[in-house]
Amino acid sequence: xxxxxxxxxxxxxxxxxxxxxxxxxxxxxxxxxxxxxxxxxxxxxxxxxxxxxxxxxxxxxxxxxxxxxxxxxxxxxxxxxxxxxxxxxxxxxxxxxxxxxxxxxxxxxxxxxxxxxxxxxxxxxxxxxxxxxxxxxxxxxxxxxxxxxxxxxxxxxxxxxxxxxxxxxxxxxxxxxxxxxxxxxxxxxxxxxxxxxxxxxxxxxxxxxxxxxxxxxxxxxxx
Amino acid sequence: xxxxxxxxxxxxxxxxxxxxxxxxxxxxxxxxxxxxxxxxxxxxxxxxxxxxxxxxxxxxxxxxxxxxxxxxxxxxxxxxxxxxxxxxxxxxxxxxxxxxxxxxxxxxxxxxxxxxxxxxxxxxxxxxxxxxxxxxxxxxxxxxxxxxxxxxxxxxxxxxxxxxxxxxxxxxxxxxxxxxxxxxxxxxxxxxxxxxxxxxxxxxxxxxxxxxxxxxxxxxxxx
Numbered sequence: 001x002x003x004x005x006x007x008x009x010x011x012x013x014x015x016x017x018x019x020x021x022x023x024x025x026x027x028x029x030x031x032x033x034x035x036x037x038x039x040x041x042x043x044x045x046x047x048x049x050x051x052x053x054x055x056x057x058x059x060x061x062x063x064x065x066x067x068x069x070x071x072x073x074x075x076x077x078x079x080x081x082x083x084x085x086x087x088x089x090x091x092x093x094x095x096x097x098x099x100x101x102x103x104x105x106x107x108x109x110x111x112x113x114x115x116x117x118x119x120x121x122x123x124x125x126x127x128x129x130x131x132x133x134x135x136x137x138x139x140x141x142x143x144x145x146x147x148x149x150x151x152x153x154x155x156x157x158x159x160x161x162x163x164x165x166x167x168x169x170x171x172x173x174x175x176x177x178x179x180x181x182x183x184x185x186x187x188x189x190x191x192x193x194x195x196x197x198x199x200x201x202x203x204x205x206x207x208x209x210x211x212x213x214x215x216x217x218x219x220x221x222x223x
Numbered sequence: 224x225x226x227x228x229x230x231x232x233x234x235x236x237x238x239x240x241x242x243x244x245x246x247x248x249x250x251x252x253x254x255x256x257x258x259x260x261x262x263x264x265x266x267x268x269x270x271x272x273x274x275x276x277x278x279x280x281x282x283x284x285x286x287x288x289x290x291x292x293x294x295x296x297x298x299x300x301x302x303x304x305x306x307x308x309x310x311x312x313x314x315x316x317x318x319x320x321x322x323x324x325x326x327x328x329x330x331x332x333x334x335x336x337x338x339x340x341x342x343x344x345x346x347x348x349x350x351x352x353x354x355x356x357x358x359x360x361x362x363x364x365x366x367x368x369x370x371x372x373x374x375x376x377x378x379x380x381x382x383x384x385x386x387x388x389x390x391x392x393x394x395x396x397x398x399x400x401x402x403x404x405x406x407x408x409x410x411x412x413x414x415x416x417x418x419x420x421x422x423x424x425x426x427x428x429x430x431x432x433x434x435x436x437x438x439x440x441x442x443x444x445x446x
Contacts, residue, residue, distance in 0.1 A: 041264045041347075041370075042349050042374055042378060043367075043369060043371045045368025069377060070380070070398065071379055072376050072379060074373065074377070094380065096319065096350040096351050111339050120320065123350060124349065124377070125319075125320065125351075126265050126347075126352070127347075127351070129319075130350060131317070144266075146266060146368075146369035146370075146395070150297065152291060155266065156293070156294055172395065172399075173396075175394075176395075
C-alpha cells in the first residue's frame, strides 16, 4: 500500500473565519489555484466520485487532493493508488468540520508549484461543514440516491451553500423510492442557482458532466 | 397532515455534560422510563426503522418519540401518522447534536405518565452526536448498506459509544459491495460488546430482533 502524508490539524485560533476565508481566496487567486470544497454524508461515494473525475481531468490540469477525516488514511491512499495524483490526509482529531485556517494548515503540506486545482474532501457530515467557509472558491456536495430526495428539506444550510449538487448512485435508482424531479425542486428551494448533476460513480455515467463543470470553473478562475 | 408539537431547543449552559447526563439517567430510572438514543447518517432509514419497530412494540409497552432535526417536522409527523404514538419535534436551531440538558428540554414536552420508553432520534450525523452523552440509557445506531462496510474505520467514536448497531437496507445487498463479515469485524474493533442486528426496514426482515432487543432492555431497566 502506498504511503501518504498525514497532517494533524490543530484547532483554529482565528476569531473571524469569514475574513480569514476571504484572505485565503485572495491568496489562491494570486497563485492561480482553484480550491473546491466537496461535502456529503458518510458513504455517499465522495472518494469513488473523485477517482472517476480526476482520471478524466488529470491529463488536462494539475490536481492535488486533501482528504479530511476524523481518523484513518484509507481515502488518501485509495485516491493516490487509483489516480497517481498527490493526495494528503488531514486528521481533524475528532473535529467535525474544517474552517479556513485548518484548510490553510492542509494547503501548507501541498506542493503548489504549477498546480491548477486542489480538491478538499471535507469530513462526511451534512451539518457542521456547511457552517464554516473553508476559503474554497466553490462548494460542491454529493447526495446519493439511497439517502432520499428529501434531504434538502432536512439539511437546508448544506444545500444553500453549495452551487453544485452531484446526485450519485443513479445506477440503483430502480431499487429506491427516489424522486429525481422532487429532489431538483427541493434543491432549487434552497439554492435556485445550484446546478444538479446526476451521476453513477460506479458505472461512470454522468461523471463527464461533473468533470466538464470543474474544468470550466478552473479556467474561469485562472483568467 | 397531523400537527405535532415542535420544541425549539436552546443552547445549554451546563458546563459538565457528563454529570448532567448521569443525573438525567437517575431521574429516568426513578420514573421507570427507558431513553434510547438513536443515531445515524442522514438517509440511513432511522424514521422508517422506527415506524416498523414501534408498530411491533406499541401493544406491549407505552412509547413516545422525540425527533431532533435542524429544521422541518416531516419526521415527527410521519411517525405520528404511521404509528399513532405521541411524537414531538425538537428543533436544534442549526446545532449538530443534543446534549443532556437539550434532551431534558425535549423530555419536558413529553407526557411521562405511564410511559415505558422514549426514543430520541438524534440529528443525522456520524460525528458530533457521538461526542455528547444525552442522558440516554443506551445508544443505538443505524448503518445502512449503501454507506459501506468501512464506516467503523472512519467514524470510530460513533461505533464505540453504541451498544447496538442496526444494519439497515439489507434488501439492497445484491447491488452494493457491502461485506457483512468485514463490517461485523470492524464494529468489534471499536466495541467488542456491540450487538449487530441486520434488518430491512423496507421489507420488515430482521426488525423483530431489534424490537425484542429493545423490549428486553426496557424490562431490565424497570426492575
